[in-house]
Amino acid sequence: MARAFTEDDDALLAELGVDVDVKKAVSRTPREERIIAGFEEIQRFTEEKGRAPEHGEERDIFERLYAVRLDRIRELQECRDLVEPLDHQNLLTGSAVKQSIDPDELDDDALLAELGIEVEAPSIAELKHVRSTAEKKAAENIANREKCDDFETFKPLFEEIQKELNSGLRETRKFELKAEIEPGRFFIVGGQKAYVAEMGEMTLTDQGRTDARLRVIFDNGTESNMLMRSLQRALNADGEAGRRITEPNAGPLFSDQTIDGDEASGTIYVLRSKSDHPLVIENRELVHKIGVTNMSVEKRVAGAHLQPTFLMANVEIVATYELYNINRTKLENLIHRIFEPARLEIEIMDRFGRPVLPREWFLVPLFVVKEAVEKIKDGTISSYVYDPKRACLERTET
Template sequence: MSETDDIFEPAPSSLQDLIDNDLDGLLDAPEKPKKVTSSDRLERAFLEIVEFRRVHGRQPSSTTREIAERKLGARLDGILTNNEKIAVLRHLDTEYDLLAVEAAPESLGDLLASDELDDLLGDESGILDVSDLPVIKRPEAPDSVAHRVKAQDFGQFVPLFKAKHAELAEGTYKLMPFTGMDLIREGAFFVLNGVMCFVAEVGEDVDLIVGGKPRQKQRLRVVFENGTESAMYRQSLMTRLYETQGQVLARTSHDASEVLDADVESGHIYVLQSLSKDPLVAGMKDLHKIGFSTTTVETRIKNAANSPTYLMAPVKVLADYRLYNVRASWLEHLLHRVFAEVRLNLTQVDRKGRDYDPSEWFVVPLETINKAVAMIMSGEITEYVYEKALQRLVERD
């Protein structure tokens, strides 16, 4: 045997010998990496917040200018709004009680007495100091920014909102996700931040310079169910609906893209007050004309002073109900039936000397007319009658 023969081990005689002699673990199979779950990622993210608390001695803020800290602060804020996440992470929160959620104040007095409002504007951190921030250049003039104001003639829109709620309740209408600008047209109903709103008018195109480029925009008249209205731009309403995951009201048998084919303006029911100087007419309290028109009311009454229908005198528009998906002529007829007992009994003489009996004038308070319209739209009117002596609608016996 040569001198080198004792340097080498004899070759393994079997596979088992090979495995047994693998002292360095060369034949060991690498461990399969463990799959990272959403809970693992959540725990890892929370431990970063814990480490920040340990190093800095305070919780991360979601309002600071430091991007890394703001990210951690926003993450913690998100966790604290989710009870499921809090339950998953509770076992990791043993040092600093980061997941403790304070009970909401039970009253305004409790809120004002809390320490959080002490020295609110002291701002030792400098968060409110914006002196070194760039000035924001507004692309539009200040008067182009729409704010909500008290809705003018809100009473005429109340029946429309009531009708839509009734149709939602009975299933003829449904709420669908807002899908795009094409849905924003006159007559459409939306839900924005939990409040139903109605696009009452769409204005003409306005040329504006936005971001240095010419753009055309349209002002809307958007009436909200809470009694306010806004003259926002069409694009602004679209943005708000997208941001808040707004909804559009559509007929159950239609999809959202057809909603406006279903919501068609069917006419106007209007209420007028006579401006006649005839003592017989001028001295009559609560005298109102309830009429129907397929054109604008302004167009309809343009020649009122020369028409016996309008008592041969100018008139004042007190209400203009723009109706959608309702036979306006049917509604007018029903209103006339409700107030038939107080129909004006008066004969007028026209310019040619002919007698004329105006049939659309009634001695009834305006608020009662408004209530009747609302009840007709909601279906409640069948349970009520008009009581002349009380000048209001009362339940049937």
């Protein structure tokens, strides 16, 4: 067994002209640990949403707080230097866009945080379980519904939408913009499908923002004459569950051939983990992380052993597929939906001992991933779903 060098050994080696590189364990102050932990929360948000947190009253409170925190980290050089080695998503190079804050949309703690005032321990006199103004508005928006007397007119629309979702002709994606709210479009809010049947005249609010009265029909036979901004808030308050149901999708998602003027817009990557987790060891050849990135895959996986999304372990790049002129987030969501039946259920601990559930790992053979990519290229993937029992793509009934 090799023994550690003593001071005498180091002195002897120095006499012989041999440099001794003594690596000391990195010691962090509690403040530095908080900064790193806060940055890792921003990274997890970016990983889940496919974008950095943004300002704006249409965003939920947590996203706005993450956006303010990211601005501060970008502004303070000591913070930038501290988290730069962990920044695999290029968050520090983004531009911090400041937007106005609507105080009515934030509770007291969130408003203080937006103003850069750190909130310490709560006051003894603090009231518990009191909802913020935004929460009250969201609850009122959902509650103000009544029976839809002509629901039989709309019921076939909801049935057809469900068939098209099942067949892959339509899909759902995260709601993002108020401009998406138009007559004839479908959404998922509060766990229910919602159809915008009518839209009144567009008006301006006292704050100079556009709004309009809607007639929204829900798949449970109720309706609401809510404002456009009220539906927007309800969708944003749902987080990932607030969805837009897309228009019917036709044609291939991308071309594997470049032509003059085309630019590569991303890469599908397939990784194999080197983790010593028992579940990974047992299924090493089947456990794959499948994702889409706009940077080099080598840069994307740099520092994998420090990131929960990579199971806190180094990885092996086993396959890559270059894309052209494609919406990366949409494509990644499609791939994950196809392999959802084989998603790996695994819990790991991050650097601070907190449990994390990575969502991009699947128990899928590599040859099936390759087959799925080919079907994405030729536009037939919507007719298939992955069968984990047979380990193959199965054609769905239409």
